[in-house]
Amino acid sequence: MSNPRERIFKRIQKALEITAPVPFPAFAEPPPSCYRDIPQSPEELLERFAEEFKAVGGVFHHARRMAEARALLQQLFSEAPGRSIAAADTTGLRELLAGLAGESLTWVSSRQNAGPALKFVDIGVTEADALVAQTGSIFLSTATGAGRCLSVLPPHHIVVASADQLVPTLGDALRLIRERYDGQPLSYFTLITGPSRTSDIEKVLVLGAHGPRRLSLVLVG
Amino acid sequence: MTPQEALFHHQATEKAGDLVHRLKLQKALTTYATAVERAKQRFVDWEQARQHAARIKWDAINHLDQYLEQFEALFTARGGVVHWAETAEQACQIVLDLVRQYEVRKVVKSKSMTTEEIGLNEALEGAGVEVRETDLGEFIVQLAGEKPYHIVTPAMHKSVAEISHLFHQKLSVPETENAEALTRAAREKLREDYLTAEMGITGANFAVADVGLISVIENEGNARLTLSLPPVHVAVVGLEKVIPRLEDLALFWPLLAASGTGQHLTCYDSLIAGPRQPGELDGPEACHVIFLDNGRTQLLANLEQREALHCIRCGACINACPVFANIGGHAYGTTYQGPIGSVITPRLGSLARWKHLPYASSLCGACSEVCPVHIEIHRHLLENRRDAVGAKYTRPWERWSFKLWAWVMRRRWRMDMVARMFRALQRAPARLGLEGTRLDPLASWTRTRDFPPLARESFRHYWETHEQPS
Numbered sequence: 001m002s003n004p005r006e007r008i009f010k011r012i013q014k015a016l017e018i019t020a021p022v023p024f025p026a027f028a029e030p031p032p033s034c035y036r037d038i039p040q041s042p043e044e045l046l047e048r049f050a051e052e053f054k055a056v057g058g059v060f061h062h063a064r065r066m067a068e069a070r071a072l073l074q075q076l077f078s079e080a081p082g083r084s085i086a087a088a089d090t091t092g093l094r095e096l097l098a099g100l101a102g103e104s105l106t107w108v109s110s111r112q113n114a115g116p117a118l119k120f121v122d123i124g125v126t127e128a129d130a131l132v133a134q135t136g137s138i139f140l141s142t143a144t145g146a147g148r149c150l151s152v153l154p155p156h157h158i159v160v161a162s163a164d165q166l167v168p169t170l171g172d173a174l175r176l177i178r179e180r181y182d183g184q185p186l187s188y189f190t191l192i193t194g195p196s197r198t199s200d201i202e203k204v205l206v207l208g209a210h211g212p213r214r215l216s217l218v219l220v221g
Numbered sequence: 222m223t224p225q226e227a228l229f230h231h232q233a234t235e236k237a238g239d240l241v242h243r244l245k246l247q248k249a250l251t252t253y254a255t256a257v258e259r260a261k262q263r264f265v266d267w268e269q270a271r272q273h274a275a276r277i278k279w280d281a282i283n284h285l286d287q288y289l290e291q292f293e294a295l296f297t298a299r300g301g302v303v304h305w306a307e308t309a310e311q312a313c314q315i316v317l318d319l320v321r322q323y324e325v326r327k328v329v330k331s332k333s334m335t336t337e338e339i340g341l342n343e344a345l346e347g348a349g350v351e352v353r354e355t356d357l358g359e360f361i362v363q364l365a366g367e368k369p370y371h372i373v374t375p376a377m378h379k380s381v382a383e384i385s386h387l388f389h390q391k392l393s394v395p396e397t398e399n400a401e402a403l404t405r406a407a408r409e410k411l412r413e414d415y416l417t418a419e420m421g422i423t424g425a426n427f428a429v430a431d432v433g434l435i436s437v438i439e440n441e442g443n444a445r446l447t448l449s450l451p452p453v454h455v456a457v458v459g460l461e462k463v464i465p466r467l468e469d470l471a472l473f474w475p476l477l478a479a480s481g482t483g484q485h486l487t488c489y490d491s492l493i494a495g496p497r498q499p500g501e502l503d504g505p506e507a508c509h510v511i512f513l514d515n516g517r518t519q520l521l522a523n524l525e526q527r528e529a530l531h532c533i534r535c536g537a538c539i540n541a542c543p544v545f546a547n548i549g550g551h552a553y554g555t556t557y558q559g560p561i562g563s564v565i566t567p568r569l570g571s572l573a574r575w576k577h578l579p580y581a582s583s584l585c586g587a588c589s590e591v592c593p594v595h596i597e598i599h600r601h602l603l604e605n606r607r608d609a610v611g612a613k614y615t616r617p618w619e620r621w622s623f624k625l626w627a628w629v630m631r632r633r634w635r636m637d638m639v640a641r642m643f644r645a646l647q648r649a650p651a652r653l654g655l656e657g658t659r660l661d662p663l664a665s666w667t668r669t670r671d672f673p674p675l676a677r678e679s680f681r682h683y684w685e686t687h688e689q690p691s
Contacts (some may be wrong), residue, residue: 003305004305008460009290011514015518020524024276024595034273035264035265035475035485110500114503137486142498142501148504149450170471174467174470174471185500187495188492189492192489194488195488198357198440199440200374201403202249204400
């Protein structure tokens with residue numbers, strides 16, 4: 001008795017008895033990036049990230065120290081008084097946000113499925129795994145305690161990250177993810193490049209299609 | 222003539238003469254082309270990136286069994302379930318069984334051409350399940366009761382006024398010419414659906430073998446919501462979507478974004494490794510991947526065209542095709558439109574039924590030139606024509622006229638003689654007042670085109686009788 005899986009594999013193996021001619025020679029080493037101008041020094045990384053992040057519609061804030069970051073976040077929260085804020089429950093964010101938003105701030109825990117409960121949240125605050133300087137992207141996994149929905153369901157997503165999380169290229173970020181989380185039980189990773197968008201109607205760009213309309217980054221250090 | 226061919230001729234003729242349709246299409250294609258040119262500038266070497274991608278895909282497809290097994294082992298270890306479907310019917314049946322198992326009444330879907338290919342929406346609706354497309358373009362065509370017009374931009378053919386009218390009729394949204402307001406209306410409408418659906422269905426752009434996860438790329442966030450909120454996530458994935466290594470995405474994400482929409486990266490590039498894991502905040506309790514064959518192994522066995530399985534469905538060849546620019550996406554009557562669609566549709570299904578598609582091409586090669594994974598699309602179109610002729614799928618009069626033509630062209634004197642006859646007789650229909658009537662042999666050509674008269678003297682004759690430059 002054979003099943004669909006066996007029959008499919010049998011057909012594949014039969015077809016692959018002959019290998020197709022190699023279209024192009026293998027590259028000795030994969031290029032570090034398919035893009036031009038790989039930023040190198042910490043200053044370059046920071047400058048390039050800020051430039052790319054803004055170009056895709058993100059709002060970039062830079063704080064040298066904690067106190068400055070707290071002031072920036074206070075201001076972001078106060079732009080929308082009475083709005084509900086949810087943050088990933090991490091030591092870093094607990095410390096940073098202590099006393100900032102009062103009653104309107106909820107810490108999202110993993111006790112029950114948190115996703116649907118975020119329906120009425122206006123601002124989601126998360127950390128990040130890595131920041132890709134060359135593309136202005138934020139790499140986010142569930143290892144940061146952010147889950148899947150906190151960074152996509154609320155209309156405003158605020159990311160708090162530190163300057164030492166900057167990596168030059170997308171390849172670097174993927175390698176870092178592999179090394180850091182090898183064998184760990186994680187089900188979800190996402191690379192975020194700007195706020196949600198669509199051009200499905202006459203190719204007119206509209207921000208905030210189904211995900212956040214606003215994406216802010218507070219970079220500390 | 223097959224019904225598919227008759228319909229194609231009818232629709233293509235109609236659309237080619239529809240100037241409003243053409244203008245809408247031109248506008249979209251021009252915006253696209255400008256963005257793509259800009260996106261390509263970011264690459265160190267676009268040609269090298271294409272070759273590199275072709276090489277990686279070659280590796281994946283020529284070791285397909287090993288990579289699929291590797292993926293399955295890793296994905297299953299985290300609690301995901303992998304299913305295998307040989308046909309569209311089997312794939313739909315697997316989803317319907319899951320629907321019963323999890324007592325699903327409503328499904329949210331993010332854009333997936335693979336589910337279009339297997340007719341999943343019809344199967345689900347037939348079983349009484351409510352299906353909601355969430356990608357804005359797909360949402361629009363679903364509301365309009367149409368099929369996607371283009372694999373990347375499903376509502377490319379609709380003007381803002383048409384969409385406004387549609388939303389007004391179906392969703393009671395006030396009429397507006399503002400794309401933002403219409404997007405907002407769709408957003409509000411769909412919010413509740415994500416939260417109440419019991420199942421989210423997506424496709425996948427890549428299945429990464431060495432880490433056992435799938436990648437879904439998008440701009441709107443609807444795919445992320447679809448695969449995060451409902452308690453069950455099902456992904457229907459063509460088995461050719463495999464790539465060997467996680468790091469390969471550092472090339473494929475930018476390549477697909479540049480060729481698909483002219484972005485340097487799409488807004489969200491997500492990686493899904495299975496259902497919610499212990500300690501994670503949220504996510505579905507069950508995650509199923511259905512690998513679909515549906516003719517793909519048939520294409521794999523075709524050594525000449527195996528590389529058609531390298532396709533990453535970016536739509537670049539469609540946008541570059543002069544035939545598409547005239548007839549649009551619906552005329553093809555296929556899930557996959559344009560040049561790549563005309564290569565794979567006859568191969569995944571039946572060449573007898575779809576043999577007219579490879580003729581919907583000028584063989585200019587623009588498709589091969591833009592393909593980010595270097596598929597020689599126009600060559601495969603020619604192979605499809607060759608095989609259709611070889612299998613005698615063409616009409617007898619067509620075969621005879623080509624035999625006659627070949628006979629004439631094989632001897633110089635025959636060709637010259639026919640040219641002389643034509644020169645002598647070409648004005649006859651006009652002189653006899655038959656121009657454009659059924660007795661005019663050129664009528665079907667001149668209905669929509671000019672047929673300039675042959676020059677009095679052939680170039681060859683001129684060359685022989687005039688002094689030649691030294």
